[in-house]
Amino acid sequence: MTSLKPKLVLHVGMPKTGSSALQKWFATSRANLLKQGVLYPQSNKNKSHPFLSLPLDFEADGQRLLLDEIGRSQIKADQVFEKTWAALEAEIRATSPETVVMSTEYLFMRIGNKGREKLLRAIDRTFSETKIAIYVRQPSKFYASHVQQRIKHSATLPTVRPVSWRGKIEAWEATFPGNVSIRTYDKSALIAGDIIADFLTSYLGLTRHDTAGETTVNESMSAEAAQVLQILQLDRFPGQDDVVIPERNRLRKKLLEADRKLSGFTRPKLLAEIADHIDYASTDLLWLRDKYGILFDDLDYARISYRTVGELSAERISDVFEINAERLCALEPVMVEAGEMTWLKACAKALGLS
Numbered sequence: 001m002t003s004l005k006p007k008l009v010l011h012v013g014m015p016k017t018g019s020s021a022l023q024k025w026f027a028t029s030r031a032n033l034l035k036q037g038v039l040y041p042q043s044n045k046n047k048s049h050p051f052l053s054l055p056l057d058f059e060a061d062g063q064r065l066l067l068d069e070i071g072r073s074q075i076k077a078d079q080v081f082e083k084t085w086a087a088l089e090a091e092i093r094a095t096s097p098e099t100v101v102m103s104t105e106y107l108f109m110r111i112g113n114k115g116r117e118k119l120l121r122a123i124d125r126t127f128s129e130t131k132i133a134i135y136v137r138q139p140s141k142f143y144a145s146h147v148q149q150r151i152k153h154s155a156t157l158p159t160v161r162p163v164s165w166r167g168k169i170e171a172w173e174a175t176f177p178g179n180v181s182i183r184t185y186d187k188s189a190l191i192a193g194d195i196i197a198d199f200l201t202s203y204l205g206l207t208r209h210d211t212a213g214e215t216t217v218n219e220s221m222s223a224e225a226a227q228v229l230q231i232l233q234l235d236r237f238p239g240q241d242d243v244v245i246p247e248r249n250r251l252r253k254k255l256l257e258a259d260r261k262l263s264g265f266t267r268p269k270l271l272a273e274i275a276d277h278i279d280y281a282s283t284d285l286l287w288l289r290d291k292y293g294i295l296f297d298d299l300d301y302a303r304i305s306y307r308t309v310g311e312l313s314a315e316r317i318s319d320v321f322e323i324n325a326e327r328l329c330a331l332e333p334v335m336v337e338a339g340e341m342t343w344l345k346a347c348a349k350a351l352g353l354s
Contacts, residue, residue: 005128006099006127007098008099008100008127008130009099009100009102009130009204010123010130010131010132010133011101011134011199011203012105012111012133013134014109014134014165015105015142016145016149017105017185018135018185018195019105020048022196023047023103026040026103034095034097037099038097038100039092039097039100041088041091041102042087049102049103050065052081052104052107052119053066053107054066054077054078054081055078055081055116055119056107056110056113056115057110057114057115058070058073058077059073061110062077063106064153064243065244068244078118085122085126088126092126099204101203108134109168111171111172111175112167112168116175120175130176131176131181132176132179132180132181133199133203134180134181135184135185136165136182136183136185136294137185138298138299139162139278139279140270140275142163143274143278144269144270144320144321146158147268147321148221151317152229152252153242153244154242155237155241156241157230157314157317157319159311160274160278160311160313161278161281161311162278162281162284162307163278163282163284165284169182181203182288183198183294184294184296186297188297192208196208220268221256221259222265222266222327223269223317223322223323224259224327224328225255225256225258225259226268226317227321228255228328228331229255232251232255262327264327268322269322271320271322274314279304280299280303281304281305281306281307283304285301285304286301286304
């Protein structure tokens, strides 16, 4: 290690707040950042640092892709963590940075898990101080984005309910008292309307000099395509949620291509009653406002209150998103032209015709 330990800025999400775009930018800007005394460590995992979550009760709460690679073994997870941390320390010795930035949204929900002492000891040994960077998003917008991501690998929708972020943020505060920063993930609140510019300025005191504007990393699909994809999965991959299936990936790619060919593409929009329930039953938003000054411009805070019915039933995409029936039907001939005749059945089911 260098005689002077570097500072650590640890970005922990939360999920669906531009993390992938931020990570991609940092990974591709590594050389330029190092000239400014900032190290974004090498990583072979989607340009982020998911290994940080490995000590945190991996057997019970490991992330899907890491479980596929490592297996459900805490011993092996700890070995991978220790090996990767040793490589991190070697990279710090070789580059002598003033600040190290690491990023993984996998940590946000897991900091209270057993096993965190291993991570905290490593951080304390390697860094002089640690700043935790957290972005939060309007709950209904978070849910909509979460559904779009989940439906790519699962036919089961996330539960419709108010958010419960306070306990997770308080766990971070208890672990790094006085060193947790919360910022709003919303275009109107971000510096230059851009997550990258906002992070650079807020946490590193740097200015973004390349072309501003967030890079799209996780490709979006319309609500109509999501509806067809869900029904297809129920038909062809029942009970195979959250596992890697090459055929499902191939079919999803075909559907995305068909979706983009059709006119009238829009990002999915939640049904008004779903969005209202998620937002206005989320009393944690009052706590975020009062403690951190976090405000979402689209919300009427006078309407936020506890509700006795916390969860709403939602099994199909059409239960949560507005669906354009005409556009949904139009996906059928496009998929036939692409040679995917099996989509006829899926589309018919999605429309309730069979």
